[in-house]
Amino acid sequence: MTENDRQTEEKIFESATEVFVAKGMDGARMQDIADLAGINKALLHYYYRTKDHLFNAVFEKIAEQMFRKFSPVFDANLSLEEKIRFFFSEHISFLQKNPRLPGFLINEVNRNPERIKKFLRNIEIEKLWQTLLSQHQEEMKKYNITNETIPQLMSSIAALSVFPFAARAILEALFERMGIDFKEYSEQRKEYAADFVIRAISK
Amino acid sequence: MTENDRQTEEKIFESATEVFVAKGMDGARMQDIADLAGINKALLHYYYRTKDHLFNAVFEKIAEQMFRKFSPVFDANLSLEEKIRFFFSEHISFLQKNPRLPGFLINEVNRNPERIKKFLRNIEIEKLWQTLLSQHQEEMKKYNITNETIPQLMSSIAALSVFPFAARAILEALFERMGIDFKEYSEQRKEYAADFVIRAISK
DNA sequence: ATATAATTTAACTAAATGGTCAAAATTATA
DNA sequence: TATAATTTTGACCATTTAGTTAAATTATAT
Incomplete structure (x- = not known):
């Protein structure tokens, strides 16, 4: 059957x-x-x-889910600032529903770095990259984002979104003694992280 | 013998x-x-x-090493900005020498959250906390840091330092195709992350 | 209905693994 | 130097674990 x-x-x-x-x-x-x-x-x-x-x-399924969340950022007809807000809101919402995925991925990717290399080969990163660059040429000038700093910026954005979930056990252990609730924290984080990045790139 | x-x-x-x-x-x-x-x-x-x-x-040894790196920040007779620069410089230098520790810790902490809770019980966080608060009362006003946003800020700082090493395999897979070297990236990161945070908290 | 094909199970195997033990080797002590 | 204590080893054990197999059950087609 x-x-x-x-x-x-x-x-x-x-x-x-x-x-x-x-x-x-x-x-x-x-x-x-x-x-x-x-x-x-x-x-x-x-x-x-x-x-x-x-x-x-x-x-494969999990990695695909994680990275799929990044892609709308590349098409959407939004300003850079809007994209940043959109990304944090969407990605953190996804992580709230799947809080263990970051830890899982980090663990497995460290155990077997080849796997993620192979996986990413099937994603046309250069293409997405070029799209992003061409979409935001003027804004990048305005925000003083150069080709040199793009990897720094991108990894910072990922870090701010993913890290709290990957290190959730540590944060919860700390928060516990400060009377802070992780759920509340992660809800606040959508806006905080977006503001944080936008201020950081505004001169 | x-x-x-x-x-x-x-x-x-x-x-x-x-x-x-x-x-x-x-x-x-x-x-x-x-x-x-x-x-x-x-x-x-x-x-x-x-x-x-x-x-x-x-x-225990590894966790102790990781967290020890945070403590000088609490004593040093430095301004908040100086402490931020000091932290990134020191912590990333440590991670450059021990690049696998973040992934290891994240993995084990997820596998057994109790372990880190027990570990952190022996560290007087509240004390360090109060030290930091009292040392920088005026600066916190200046930077618009409230009690509410402190966990957000602290976790952001940790994220910016630790995440690239935890997710190193992913970043390297991406960087490889963009002609970026992780060593160079991590060296740049000390300054980039510090600037990033300082701009983010400056209004 | 019956034969054929696909799915599911119980029982089993071989290899790996954490841990033990008694004896041997080494080192300290009287 | 003889003896006691400590360290190191090889051989071994019990358990766990991924994977197999052959038989039983269920579904499908003729």
Whole structure:
């Protein structure tokens, strides 16, 4: 039954995602994935031949989700400032719903740097890049953004969005003793980070 | 022989650090640590009873190193701006020498959030906090830093310093195709990040 | 209905892994 | 130098784990 089929495969994939994200590739157990999916362990191997296959499928999906969130920034017919606000709002909303993804990605990318290289080869970064540059030539002059500082700026923007979620456990440990709630903090962050960047690039 | 003793114990600890940082707790193998230390696996258990014991020792040391780098900021008789520059310069220099620590910490802290909570309980954060507040009351007014935004600001500073190293593999994959060298980037970053923050908090 | 194909399971295997132990080697001590 | 204490080792064990297999069950086509 193709319908039932799809159901089990999907259930396996969801369970695998949950376990891999929580425990990482090395910490994840095929048995745990099977249990969570409510199926036999052998069935995992029927749908995804090996742990590696299953993990790769999960990783690709997650990486794709993470990076997809960046792309609207490149098309949208918005000013640079609007794009920055839009990005933080969208990306942090996504991370609020998927708070463990940053930690997962950072872990796996460190464990196997080749994987992300291969993954990014399929994304035409140069193209997106050129789009962005041509869309904002005048603004970049205005904001004093040069080719030299673009990587610094881009990585700073990513840092401000992603880091709090990657290091969430540390921040929560600190916040706990200051009476700060992480949820509140991350909600505030959408605006704070956007303002922060915009002030930083305004001379 | 206490001297020789110290040597093997140290060698074990160094090897364990290297392997744990590279592979994480779950990915690390006691055999690999023993091999790297040039000793028998049984000897690991002679000095550190279990893998957990050994890992805890390594983790504590690394966490301590990471957070120690923050503390001079609290004593130094410097202006807020000087402290910011000082921090980025010092912390990024440390990370250049220990580029894998951020990824390691983020991974392990996500795997076991309790560990970092326990660790931070031994650091008198409230005290450091109060020191900082009292040292810079006027400047905080000048920069429009309120009690509300302090967590946002602090986490932003940490993010700008730590994130590029945690996500180094991703950045390198991107930079590779833009002809940018990570070493150069991280050297530039000390000044860029400091300027970035200072502009961001100046109205 | 029946044969064929696809899905699911229980039981099993081989390899890896953390940990143990008794003996050997080395070092300290009387 | 003899003896005791410590350090180091090789061989071993129990458990865990990814992966296999053959049989059973279910769905599909004729």
